[in-house]
Amino acid sequence: MITTIDLFAGAGGITEGFRKAGYTCVCANDFDEEAMHTFTFNHPSVPYLLKDVKEVIVSELLEKANCSAENIDVITGGPPCQGFSLAGQRLSDDPRNTLFREYIRLAKDIQPKVIFFENVYGIMNMQGGKVLEAIVREFGDIGYKCKYALVNAADYGVPQARPRFVLIGVRGFDKEISFPEPTHGKREEYHQMDFFKQELLPYVTVEDAFSNLPSVDQGEGAEEIIVEPHWDNEYQKGCVGVRRPGTIYNHRATRHSKAIQERYAMIPQGCNNSVLPEEIRTKKQNAYKLDLKLPGRTVTCNFRTDLIHPTMNRGLTVREAARLQSFDDDYCFFGNLTRKAKWLTQDDQVGNAVPPLLAYAFAEHIKAFILPQFRKTNY
Incomplete structure (x- = not known):
């Protein structure tokens, strides 16, 4: 041992x-x-x-x-x-x-x-x-x-x-x-052979991480969702977990105002809100829309506002952030979703974690x- x-x-x-x-x-x-x-x-x-x-x-x-x-x-x-x-x-x-x-x-x-x-x-x-x-x-x-x-x-x-x-x-x-x-490594590099090193696999992308998660819109989802385990790739297969296979925890989306949704819709994948017309920008300039074809940006403790889902006009769920952090779906996070108490929120715990x-x-x-x-x- x-x-x-x-x-x-x-x-x-x-x-x-x-x-x-x-x-x-x-x-x-x-x-x-x-x-x-x-x-x-x-x-x-x-x-x-x-x-x-x-x-x-x-x-x-x-x-x-x-x-x-x-x-x-x-x-x-x-x-x-x-x-x-x-x-x-x-x-x-x-x-x-x-x-x-x-x-x-x-x-x-x-x-x-x-x-x-x-x-x-x-x-x-x-x-x-x-x-x-x-x-x-x-x-x-x-x-x-x-x-x-x-x-x-x-x-x-x-x-x-x-x-x-x-x-x-x-x-x-x-x-x-x-x-x-x-x-x-990068996709253009992973196929290159080196007789002295193991061939690199392609980077795991946001699409690789998200594609089999249940679709949840504004204000939808739940703290516990039961599904029949299925996967589109090896990364998702590894996310099923061994504790409670088929259980997906913490997959609940925040509800945004119509104005926020419209702003998010105007941001292309791989860009932040600095690309928006000046008249509709807010003071917050670091809201970044994830690119499906790339690994995600760093998951912070503010991922609900810092990271935008690539195809849905909302911030990430705790589960989506946990997928980017490489936690299994049956790894459950406890705590509030907002900072109403002195203890760490679910967002804090995911953002602070070592993958x-x-x-x-x-x-x-x-x-x-x-x-x-x-x-x-x-x-």
């Missing part, structure tokens, strides 16, 4: 990807109640510690996990990094750095074999790159050799051009750390190429 602890677990995108690669999450932690409901519904066997990470101590994580520190193979997660600050060349004691320092504290005490750290791509340029240098240095201070890169989720079969920062840290490792090779297929690619790579070498090196 290969074990993980998932910090800043959110809705469970990383745990879902690692689960599909054969890992067992022995404990997850986050402080948001709705995220906990989502996580525990979809991962009912994983103990969940609902607590502010600043108050978490290692002993309670391990008690929840029912194992000792030496049995933890991987710690996963990515603390929010907005507002990082430095003192000299090191991360300062500024309160804005608190969450990362808690990650370091727990990793130092548990000493897992591997750290999988995912974050916003902007972290690479924060304060001219000095924040990233400090992060790598502080991982090094607790014994981890690191490799990091900016990756595109679309390169690993996710129907979304989502750039993300990924760092792998390995304890006591004298080998070169590698990253998984992309499995997908499971991206996590899966790295989990498979860690299992095949890093953990075996680690065992040879350390035992």
Whole structure:
């Protein structure tokens, strides 16, 4: 059994990807109640510690996990990094750095074999790159050799051009750390043969992701729809899920005014509302209509207004956004659709999540190429 602890677990995108690669999450932690409901519904066997990470101590994580520190193979997660600050060349004691320092504290005490750290791509340029240098240095201070890169989720079969920062840290490792090779690429490139590399599959497009979903118009749909499982392609086949096959959760469309619908209708696929006549534009200029023939734009926490369905004059449903994030249809998200409470909305949870297929690619790579070498090196 290969074990993980998932910090800043959110809705469970990383745990879902690692689960599909054969890992067992022995404990997850986050402080948001709705995220906990989502996580525990979809991962009912994983103990969940609902607590502010600043108050978490290692002993309670391990008690929840029912194992000792030496049995933890991987710690996963990515603390929010907005507002990082430095003192000299090191991360300062500024309160804005608190969450990362808690990650370091727990990793130092548990000493897992591997750290999988995912974050916003902007972290690479924060304060001219000095924040990233400090992060790598502080991982090094607790014994981890690191490799990091900016990756595109679309390169690993996710129907979304989502750039993300990924760092792998390995304890006591004298080998070169590698990253998984992309499995997908542009259509004009995927047919090119390379005798030393696997032939790339074409990028998974919005049409590949959406074509078999039930059609829902303004204000239509439901939180649970039962269908006879069917698919038009391999990506959709993989979205059926194993928990409750034939169940599609969270496929409910927002109702828009007639004026909004008319504006959306005038935007061509692959364009935003800056193409509209000036007299009908609104202050919001980043409403983008998805192109059926391309991977989707990055799914944000505001996808109902940031992303327009390619053929229907409305924003995306939670399920459509989850499809772009590579969640199975029977992965259910809990919470409000609007920010009327202090807890995360369904939109927040989907937008903040690590795409499971991206996590899966790295989990498979860690299992095949890093953990075996680690065992040879350390035992």
